[in-house]
Amino acid sequence: MEKMLKKRKFGLIGKDISYSFSRHYFTKKFKELNLVNHEYGNFDFQNINEFSEINLKEVAGFNVTIPYKEKIIAFLDKIDAVAEEIGAVNTIKITNDHKLIGFNTDYYGFQESIKPWIQSHHKKALVLGTGGASKAILYVLKKLNIEYTVVSRTPIAGQISYDQITKEVMRDYTVIVNSTPLGTFPDVDKCPTIPYEYLTDKHLLFDLIYNPDKTTFLAKGEKKGAKIVNGSKMLELQAEKAWEIWNL
Template identity: 50%
Template sequence: MKTYGLIGYRLGYSFSKGFFTDKFEREGLKEHEYVNFELNTISEFPSIFKKNDHIAGLNCTIPYKQEIMPYLDEVDEEATQVGAINTVKIIRSADQTKLKGFNTDIYGFENSLMPMLNKKHKKALILGTGGASKAIKHILDKNNIDYLSASIEEELFEKEIRYEQIDESLLKEHLIIIHATPLGTFPKIDNCPSVPYEHITSDHVLFDLVYNPELTLFLKKGLEKGASIKNGLEMLHLQAIKAWEIWNA
């Protein structure tokens, strides 16, 4: 039996478990399973290998995407730049087992967002400054797209603004708006970021990392203004497919 799994805290329903369980059934991979490993603290991470000596690959989600890094033997260069891990490759040899960390959110986000853009999309507004925004900023930097981040935190850092500073002139310049908070996720679907949606136009691209519901209030408001929209489901599919490639390379 090959065991793959997700490391996290209070996982409940996870996209990864559903995705890979369906994949294994569809492809007739009967000797494969996907397990949720709920950890109260990251210090419990090494113990999962003592109980499961056939782990073949792992995903990692909040709140451990950064905390897991000291437990790894090696970290991919791009994941190091972002400072977050969501995929762990298990490399076994005759005398040892090594763990290498990757961030496939980078691949998923880039390949989901970039096809939506054209030459006029030169600046982005990121709504939220949490862990999810790290991969987003990395990809925007990589593609020479300038950005600002809207924050609710007391202290503002470089390239961060208050939501109250988002006005018509700022939205005219920032034609890419990326929502990187859980706001509007089921069941609280009547919530959305505080943005002056009346200034959204058909030139805008709205990308929401939330995928449940499929059409969040944030995306609905953009759609009403003729904006191009996309939720986070394709990104999740792409990052999962990339993780599978890494585990089996």
């Protein structure tokens, strides 16, 4: 009985995360499940090196958000095969002997939330952004046999810049995924600089952002008849997968 009531602490690692979906989601979940010995908090770091100041004996697991999904890997004892292939971690399980194991559940959340929207003509995708979140997106697109091109403000080999997105590119790439933070509350008027005038009802726009529900990116797509999906379902699915991992 004493072991059952031992405090289980979880938390979100990120930067400027007062808006945190995770804290709200898991606090509500713990209440609904009557897990009175569970609690969830934010670890809001201006620098990832602050992670080493945490007393890991008091924590059972973490979620990780931007901008630390790649930088956190250096602090882990082990990462699973999928997270290693993706190159980003958004979930950490802490074992009984205080080992840190990294996982990626973003890919699962994205995969399961975009699959119902994919149609036969969705053969190519533009992925806007190059951060840790985008890496999970690329992993899923590859699994779904959807050819992709990454769009960056500072493109490297194999990527393109925003000003290279022509009418022809927009015609060929009918899936567009925003993995940048552009448009997140409170900067709701911002959006990636793509030529929205070339969107059609053949396009599918997926935004990883969940606050607001409809970003400017999605609203501009909707006006052109495109199918639009925000990041809320992806977040819920990745959170549930993290919960599963923490309780293995």
